[in-house]
Amino acid sequence: MFDGTADEISKLIEPGRVHRRVYTDSDIFELEMDRIFGCAWIFAGHTSQIPNIGDYVTSDIGRQPIIFIRHKDGTPQVLLNRCAHRGPKVCNEPCGNLKSLTCLYHGWSYDTDGTLLDVSMPEGAAQHFKKSEFGLAKAPRMGEYRGFVFVSMARKGISFDEFLGPMKANIDDLVDRAPDGEISLDAGMHRYFFRGNWKLQVENVLDSYHVPYSHASTVNKKGEQFSRREGDKEGAQVVEEKTTKTADAWKGRRSFVVDFGHGWTSNTELNEKARSSPAYDAYKVALADKVGKSRMEEILTPEFHNSLLYPNCSIMGLNIHIRLIRPIAPDLTEVTVYPVKLNGAPDEMNSANIRLLNVTHSATSFVQTDDLESFRRTQAGLRSNQSDWIDFSRGMGEEEADPYYNATRESAMHEMAIRAQYQAWLHYMCEAA
Numbered sequence: 001m002f003d004g005t006a007d008e009i010s011k012l013i014e015p016g017r018v019h020r021r022v023y024t025d026s027d028i029f030e031l032e033m034d035r036i037f038g039c040a041w042i043f044a045g046h047t048s049q050i051p052n053i054g055d056y057v058t059s060d061i062g063r064q065p066i067i068f069i070r071h072k073d074g075t076p077q078v079l080l081n082r083c084a085h086r087g088p089k090v091c092n093e094p095c096g097n098l099k100s101l102t103c104l105y106h107g108w109s110y111d112t113d114g115t116l117l118d119v120s121m122p123e124g125a126a127q128h129f130k131k132s133e134f135g136l137a138k139a140p141r142m143g144e145y146r147g148f149v150f151v152s153m154a155r156k157g158i159s160f161d162e163f164l165g166p167m168k169a170n171i172d173d174l175v176d177r178a179p180d181g182e183i184s185l186d187a188g189m190h191r192y193f194f195r196g197n198w199k200l201q202v203e204n205v206l207d208s209y210h211v212p213y214s215h216a217s218t219v220n221k222k223g224e225q226f227s228r229r230e231g232d233k234e235g236a237q238v239v240e241e242k243t244t245k246t247a248d249a250w251k252g253r254r255s256f257v258v259d260f261g262h263g264w265t266s267n268t269e270l271n272e273k274a275r276s277s278p279a280y281d282a283y284k285v286a287l288a289d290k291v292g293k294s295r296m297e298e299i300l301t302p303e304f305h306n307s308l309l310y311p312n313c314s315i316m317g318l319n320i321h322i323r324l325i326r327p328i329a330p331d332l333t334e335v336t337v338y339p340v341k342l343n344g345a346p347d348e349m350n351s352a353n354i355r356l357l358n359v360t361h362s363a364t365s366f367v368q369t370d371d372l373e374s375f376r377r378t379q380a381g382l383r384s385n386q387s388d389w390i391d392f393s394r395g396m397g398e399e400e401a402d403p404y405y406n407a408t409r410e411s412a413m414h415e416m417a418i419r420a421q422y423q424a425w426l427h428y429m430c431e432a433a
Contacts, residue, residue, distance in 0.1 A: 002025060002027035002028060004027070004031050004433060006429075006430040006433040009426065009429045009430055009433060010426065010430060012028075013423075015393075015396065016391065016392055016393030016396050016419065017389045017392060017393065018390050018422055019388055019389060020382045020388055020390055021388075022199065022425075023196075023197040023199065023200070023330070023378075023379065023382050023390075024330055024331070024382050025330065026329075028330075029329065029330040031429060032327065033062045033063055033327070034432070035428050035429050035431070035432040035433075036062075036311055036425070036428045037061060037062030037063075037153075037311070037312075038062060038064075038154065039152065039154040039157055040152065040163075040310075040311055040428060041141075041151070041152045041158075041160060041163040041164075042061045042062075042150060042151060042152070042153075042311075042312065042313075043148065043149070043150055043309070043312070043313040043322075043324055044061065044066060044068050044078050044142070044149045044150060044151045045068035045078075045149050046147050046148055046149065046183075046184075046338075047076055047144070047149065048147060048182070048183065048184035048185050049068065049095070049185055050068060050069060050070040050076060051070070052097065053070050053072055053074065053112070054069070054070060054072075054097045054098050054099055054112060055069065055070045055095075055096075056068060056069035056091060056095060056097070056098065056112075057094065058089075058091050058092075058093065058094055058095070060326060061139070061151065061153060062153075062326075062327065064080065064153065065081035065082065065089055066078055066079065066081055066139065066151075067079045067080075067081045067091050067136075069101075069112050071111075071113045072111070072113070073113075075113075076142075076149055077112065077113050077114065078138065078142055078149065078151045079114045079136045079137070079139075080136060080137040080138065080139070082137070083103040083105065083136075084116065084135060084136060084137070085103065085105070085106055085134070086106065088103055088104065088105045090103050090110065090136065092104075098112070099112075100112070100117055106120055108120065108134075110135065114135045114138055115135045116131045116134045116135045116136075119131065119134075139151035139153060140152060140153060140155045141154070141157075141160070142160075143160025143161070143163075143164070145164060145168060145171060146171055146172070146175050146182075147175070147182060147183065148171060150163070150164075158260070163260060164309075165259060165260075165262070166258050166262075166405065166406060166407065167258070167262050167309055169303075169405075170264055170304050170307040170317075171315065173302055173303055173304050173317060174340065176299050177287070177299055177300070177342055178343045178344055178345065179283075179286045179287045179289070179291070179343070179345055180290070181343075181344075182343045182344075183340050183341060183342060183343060184340075184341040184343055185322060185339075185340065185341075186341065187339045187341050187354055188339065189337060189338050190335075190336070190337040190358075190361060190362045191334065191335070191336045191337075192334075192363040193328070193332060193333065193334050193335070194332075194333055194335065194372045194375050194376060195331055195375075195376050195379060196331060196332075196333060196375035196376055196379035197327075197330055197331060197333065197375075198312065198326070198327035199425075200333075200374075200375040200378055200379070201325045201333060201371070201375060202308065202310070202312060202325055202421060203418045203421065205306050205308045205314045205323075206255055206263050206264070206265055206306055206308055206412075206417035207415075207417070208250070208253050208255070208265055208412035208413060209412070209413045209414070209415070210371075210374070211225075211238055211250070212238050212246045212247075212250065214370045214371065214374055215238075215366075215370050217366070217370070218235075218366050218367060218370075219239055221241070221242070222241050223238060223239040223240055223241045223242075223247055224236065224237055225238050226359075226366065228356060228360055229275070229318060229356070230277055230280050230349060230353060230356065231275040231277040231279070231280030232271070232274075232275055233271075233274060234271070235270070236249070236250065236268045236269065236270060237249045237250060237269070238250050246413070251411070251413055252269070253265055253266050253268070253269075253305070253411070253412035254266045254409050254410070254412055255409065255410055255412040255416055255417045256408065256409045257407060257408050257409075257420040258406070258407045260310055260424050260427075261308070261310030261311065261421045261423070261424025261425070262308060262309055263308050263310075263407075263417045263421075264306060264308065265304070265305045265306050265412045265417075266303070266304070266305060266412065267301075267302050267303055267304060267317065268305050268318055272301060277352075279346060279348035279349045279351075279352050280349065282346045282348065282349065283342075283345045283346055284296065286344055286345055286346060287299065287344075287345075290344065302317050303317075305317055305318055306318075308417075310421060310424050311424070311425075311428075312324060312325040312326065312327075313325075316361075319353065319357055319360050319361070320339075320342075320357075321338055321339050321340055321357050321361060322337075322338040322340060323335065323336070323337050323361070324336045331379050333375075337357070337368075339353065339354045339357050341353075341354075392415040392418045392419050392422070393415065394413070394414040394415040395410050395411060395413075395414025395415060395416055398410055398414065408420075
């Protein structure tokens with residue numbers, strides 16, 4: 001029986017490797033739900049999903065169901081989706097608009113900030129019953145940055161500003177691309193499940209090493225991946241032409257890590273000067289009209305490819321989207337992919353971005369299907385008990401300080417970012433032990 005002490009947990013993580021139990025053990029998974037998803041700052045939603053008073057979206061923080069809703073005073077609220085009377089979920093639909101929230105079981109109704117409004121047949125309530133004590137519970141802590149709303153289910157811990165830290169720049173890199181300075185996540189979503197541990201997808205977000213191999217089918221005879229941005233005639237050079245060797249341009253990419261398991265990979269090298277299409281050219285004009293030509297050129301030379309806000313939120317800067325990774329069981333994970341609309345951009349530009357996301361990151365896309373198959377095979381392989389350790393030692397000892405970003409950097413072909421994730425995992429898991 002795994003007792004969950006800091007000493008026992010620490011034995012699972014060694015320099016450059018982790019024990020396979022972190023992917024397969026149900027006791028460890030339960031501790032993750034409590035100590036990581038019950039304590040860390042987790043993405044709850046984006047304000048664009050609830051533009052009007054009464055708009056709501058339901059989701060889960062770990063296993064805890066939540067309601068992300070716009071209150072009557074215009075503020076976003078994150079409520080626990082559990083009736084204060086007998087416990088049913090109050091909102092069962094994925095989204096909608098309500099003036100008040102009513103439980104189907106006994107008809108108790110709540111305001112959009114969780115305040116209990118009405119109790120059916122109040123004459124039967126106990127003498128000591130006080131309505132003020134029976135509102136919907138709220139997430140203990142909530143923080144917002146440029147529309148991104150995060151919550152922590154722990155009453156104490158690092159502040160939201162500490163958590164986000166330098167990763168604000170990664171959000172800025174995305175949001176600044178919108179001529180109106182705001183993005184929207186109101187264009188639907190892709191949602192699918194895979195038979196594997198949640199950390200397999202998290203590790204993959206900042207793993208550039210796998211691309212020439214896992215995604216070989218997406219590379220043409222010249223060694224270029226297909227175009228993944230509106231206006232590009234060709235994609236990134238992944239392998240050398242007429243060989244299977246990784247291209248120098250791809251090997252030149254860098255990974256960066258900061259505190260709390262966060263990190264990113266440098267922008268993909270593409271032919272920025274040749275990028276052109278009617279939709280993209282119209283978008284450039286709209287952006288320049290709002291911010292000026294010089295600032296437009298800065299914005300359209302993005303710095304970040306993939307960014308990870310540990311433990312489970314990623315921002316893709318190439319074919320732009322937000323990805324949320326939710327653990328269901330030790331060997332089952334839900335992935336939600338939100339297309340990003342750039343407010344103020346021509347409709348044709350936003351439509352093109354969404355269409356390309358269907359090609360790359362839907363459940364039947366060219367890219368994501370390769371990764372899901374890797375995760376499935378990994379989870380199956382980890383059932384073997386003849387070898388207990390998973391190796392992440394590539395590039396150990398080659399890390400170096402990056403003064404520009406105040407981060408640590410290394411080749412993106414190495415595994416520094418994954419090692420940093422497991423240091424954060426160890427911190428969360430041991431701190432609450």
